[in-house]
Amino acid sequence: MLENEEVTGLARIENVKELISSLKNFDNATTFLEHISLVMEVDNMNNDDTVYVMTLHAAKGLEFPCVFLPGWEEGLFPHQRSFEDKSGKALEEERRLAYVGITRAKERLIISCADRREINNQWQPMCTSRFIKELPRKNVEVIKSNIAYC
Numbered sequence: 001m002l003e004n005e006e007v008t009g010l011a012r013i014e015n016v017k018e019l020i021s022s023l024k025n026f027d028n029a030t031t032f033l034e035h036i037s038l039v040m041e042v043d044n045m046n047n048d049d050t051v052y053v054m055t056l057h058a059a060k061g062l063e064f065p066c067v068f069l070p071g072w073e074e075g076l077f078p079h080q081r082s083f084e085d086k087s088g089k090a091l092e093e094e095r096r097l098a099y100v101g102i103t104r105a106k107e108r109l110i111i112s113c114a115d116r117r118e119i120n121n122q123w124q125p126m127c128t129s130r131f132i133k134e135l136p137r138k139n140v141e142v143i144k145s146n147i148a149y150c
Helices: 010-025 029-043 078-084 089-102
Strands: 064-069 105-111 116-120 123-126
Touching: 010 089, 064 089, 089 105
Parallel strands: 064 105
Antiparallel strands: 116 123
């Protein structure tokens, strides 16, 4: 039906394809609708001194003077599940999300990682995310240098 529409048909087909593609990132319709609700809240943000906490998915298309990206450790970001995907698509999707997060900062970006983290009531050593290692060194200022590179 949309293919037969002369003017807006192709644009509408692309919109439907984008919707289907977006739905693949969610487990069910409820989580998709929760995400859409969050995005709509983000659209109504004021330009004041408010701190916003959001997912990287919700941050697409937005910019902020200062952005904090915590938890950049192997197994957390990128997530352990992305290593289990032998196609490499999951890891590339997480790399793309890292790029989204990085490019949201207009003036200052702070990426942090922990050298150890409590998981299931046990302290576990953590390794710095490969995404940090891939950043151009000339653009990175390391504040504490006892980071464990694995």
